[in-house]
Amino acid sequence: MNKLLQIENLHTYFYTKDKIIKAVEGISFHVNKGEALGVVGESGCGKSVTGMSIMQLLQTPPAKYVKGKIVFKGRDLLDVSSEEIRKLRGKDISIIFQEPMSALNPVFTVGFQLEEVLKVHTDIDKKERFKKVYQIMEKVGLPDPQKRFNEYPHQLSGGMRQRIMIAMALLMKPELVIADEPTTALDVTIQKQVLDLMKELQKEMQLSLIFISHDLGVVKEIAQRIIVMYSGEIVEESTIEDIFKNPLHPYTRGLIDSIPPIEYNKKKEPLKSIPGKVPDPSNKPVGCPFYPRCEKRMDICENKRPDFFEKEPNHFVKCFLYEK
Amino acid sequence: MEKKLIQIVNLKKEFVTDGTFSKKGTVKAVNGVSFNIFQGETLGLVGESGCGKSTLGRTIIRLYKPSTGKILYEETEISSLTEKQLKPIRRKMQIIFQDPFSSLNPRLQIGKAIEEPIIIHNLEKDKEKRRNMVYNLLDQVGLRKEDFGKYPHEFSGGQRQRIGIARAIAAQPDFIVADEPVSALDVSIQAQILNLILDIQQKYNLTILFISHDLRVVARISDRVAVMYLGKIVEIGKVEEIYNHPTHPYTNSLLSSIPGDKEGVNFTTVELKGDIPSPYNIPKGCPLHPRCPFAKEICKNESPELEQINKNHYSACFFKL
Numbered sequence: 001m002n003k004l005l006q007i008e009n010l011h012t013y014f015y016t017k018d019k020i021i022k023a024v025e026g027i028s029f030h031v032n033k034g035e036a037l038g039v040v041g042e043s044g045c046g047k048s049v050t051g052m053s054i055m056q057l058l059q060t061p062p063a064k065y066v067k068g069k070i071v072f073k074g075r076d077l078l079d080v081s082s083e084e085i086r087k088l089r090g091k092d093i094s095i096i097f098q099e100p101m102s103a104l105n106p107v108f109t110v111g112f113q114l115e116e117v118l119k120v121h122t123d124i125d126k127k128e129r130f131k132k133v134y135q136i137m138e139k140v141g142l143p144d145p146q147k148r149f150n151e152y153p154h155q156l157s158g159g160m161r162q163r164i165m166i167a168m169a170l171l172m173k174p175e176l177v178i179a180d181e182p183t184t185a186l187d188v189t190i191q192k193q194v195l196d197l198m199k200e201l202q203k204e205m206q207l208s209l210i211f212i213s214h215d216l217g218v219v220k221e222i223a224q225r226i227i228v229m230y231s232g233e234i235v236e237e238s239t240i241e242d243i244f245k246n247p248l249h250p251y252t253r254g255l256i257d258s259i260p261p262i263e264y265n266k267k268k269e270p271l272k273s274i275p276g277k278v279p280d281p282s283n284k285p286v287g288c289p290f291y292p293r294c295e296k297r298m299d300i301c302e303n304k305r306p307d308f309f310e311k312e313p314n315h316f317v318k319c320f321l322y323e324k
Numbered sequence: 325m326e327k328k329l330i331q332i333v334n335l336k337k338e339f340v341t342d343g344t345f346s347k348k349g350t351v352k353a354v355n356g357v358s359f360n361i362f363q364g365e366t367l368g369l370v371g372e373s374g375c376g377k378s379t380l381g382r383t384i385i386r387l388y389k390p391s392t393g394k395i396l397y398e399e400t401e402i403s404s405l406t407e408k409q410l411k412p413i414r415r416k417m418q419i420i421f422q423d424p425f426s427s428l429n430p431r432l433q434i435g436k437a438i439e440e441p442i443i444i445h446n447l448e449k450d451k452e453k454r455r456n457m458v459y460n461l462l463d464q465v466g467l468r469k470e471d472f473g474k475y476p477h478e479f480s481g482g483q484r485q486r487i488g489i490a491r492a493i494a495a496q497p498d499f500i501v502a503d504e505p506v507s508a509l510d511v512s513i514q515a516q517i518l519n520l521i522l523d524i525q526q527k528y529n530l531t532i533l534f535i536s537h538d539l540r541v542v543a544r545i546s547d548r549v550a551v552m553y554l555g556k557i558v559e560i561g562k563v564e565e566i567y568n569h570p571t572h573p574y575t576n577s578l579l580s581s582i583p584g585d586k587e588g589v590n591f592t593t594v595e596l597k598g599d600i601p602s603p604y605n606i607p608k609g610c611p612l613h614p615r616c617p618f619a620k621e622i623c624k625n626e627s628p629e630l631e632q633i634n635k636n637h638y639s640a641c642f643f644k645l
Contacts, residue, residue: 042510042511043510158599159599160599187372187373187537188578188581188582189372189577189578189581189596190372190599191581191583192580192581192595193595214510214511215511216511216584217582217583217584217585218583220583220584220585221583221584244585254512255511255512258511258512258514258515259511259540259584260515260540260541260543260544261543261544261587261588262539262540262582262586262587262588263544263567263588263589264543264562264563264567265543265544265545268522268525268526268545270519270522271515271518271519271544272515273512273513273514273516273519274512274515275516277480277482277512277513278510
């Protein structure tokens with residue numbers, strides 16, 4: 001398969017006055033052309049920082065890309081100038097944020113903000129720009145684009161704002177789209193609409209998609225492959241089918257079990273949960289970061305970190321349970 | 325026959341906005357609902373944001389004064405009581421809020437916050453004993469004695485929700501409104517808090533109105549479910565009934581939107597068009613008709629009432645599925 005993006009041993013840290021927050025600590029993964037990759041984990045596991053690192057949208061300092069490579073179409077993005085990165089952003093790689101209200105500028109019309117993308121990246125004339133904006137608005141399911149063009153973000157509902165964000169991300173027909181919890185702020189029925197739209201567009205435009213979410217159920221709807229993050233590390237990687245059929249890492253197992261089955265709980269039996277909470281990223285355990293919460297922990301896990309290895313074909317895990 | 329703890333009759337709550345900082349008009353947040361809550365049950369209340377579920381929950385426990393309609397708490401009419409008359413009843417009805425960050429006073433030690441309802445309702449006059457009561461509450465919600473003197477910012481989201489629960493049960497209530505108590509929490513923490521709620525419910529024989537937009541969680545925690553849309557209850561019934569034989573297109577659409585595997589449930593998939601309309605401007609007729617794939621002429625003009633389908637299952641639709 002054709003790798004569009006390859007991340008190697010990436011470390012992204014934040015340096016504050018009195019501590020170092022190791023948000024991303026040595027992750028490696030790739031995204032193939034035309035594939036949707038899901039990234040799941042709880043808040044603070046480093047999934048958003050991963051997305052922001054690829055786009056290099058983190059403010060440096062306090063953030064620093066300490067180590068590693070982000071290879072996009074053969075070029076290490078950590079090695080190119082900020083001018084070059086700016087040309088890539090929105091054109092080759094784009095991002096959809098969780099909260100469309102805070103990602104859009106409240107004092108400009110949505111049409112202006114969409115058109116701006118074309119102003120920055122192309123030299124086509126105004127008429128062409130308008131035509132392209134209308135086209136993309138229709139494509140993302142915004143009827144009556146001429147009217148919508150002149151509306152401000154606050155005049156739109158959450159679902160429509162997210163459609164504008166999607167339109168903006170897709171305007172330049174990028175090869176890679178990073179969607180960071182794009183449906184989390186939306187109601188369930190609207191979430192379904194937006195997910196269906198993204199699924200359809202991903203197929204149609206042959207997009208590579210990194211879909212970041214805390215919700216395994218949502219990721220299952222859209223992604224073909226998945227990585228599970230915990231405390232700044234990737235603990236498991238596999239296909240969607242495999243992860244649900246045969247989760248290897250105890251954390252992945254815990255996440256899957258935390259999805260309540262849809263059935264009446266007559267006896268009011270307790271729901272399955274993962275005890276404890278995620279470690280403080282500035283003060284992680286010496287050994288496996290999941291050690292304090294793990295049901296299957298062993299002595300070795302306390303002081304040593306396991307390696308990430310291929311347990312089964314295309315199924316990787318970072319856990320001593322499976323090491324020989 | 326189960327005992328009715330709360331009876332709600334044609335309850336309405338409207339908010340009038342004068343247009344100074346917002347649109348001028350009337351928001352019909354709760355637009356005529358009638359149902360009962362039985363002693364010891366958990367009634368799930370589901371619907372999209374803006375459907376009025378939080379307003380309904382707050383009106384039932386009289387954090388809002390109803391516009392019209394009746395609320396009977398153990399046969400006592402409480403919708404028109406004055407603050408003074410309400411005080412003894414307030415002790416019996418408590419609330420757990422969604423956001424454990426904004427619902428705790430940042431400058432109050434959490435032990436004191438939990439102690440407050442005990443003082444207000446005169447449950448224990450002796451300071452020493454009162455403190456022990458708080459220690460006991462802290463222990464019950466999985467916190468430690470030493471946490472008494474800490475401030476909210478020293479706790480994680482899950483722990484803050486535990487504090488909120490301790491405060492709610494401090495007054496020894498019979499009825500609790502849990503308003504999206506786990507929506508702000510991570511998945512692994514959600515289950516911990518839900519289990520705590522199940523645990524205290526059994527221990528104190530609590531009746532709970534559980535407000536949530538998460539239909540998976542509601543199925544696991546509730547006995548009955550009420551589905552709300554634009555200020556109206558559109559369907560209400562036992563969990564098995566609602567999840568396996570939903571009859572209102574809106575209920576079906578909510579079930580269809582649950583992400584992930586939907587094993588073990590049985591229903592016709594329904595997809596709604598568009599967004600929920602503004603509550604300033606509720607459509608005439610059936611409020612769902614502009615989004616409903618089954619809407620016919622009658623739905624535009626007449627508003628369907630809840631009709632009984634079988635014991636304890638009611639639905640408000642002209643063309644039930």
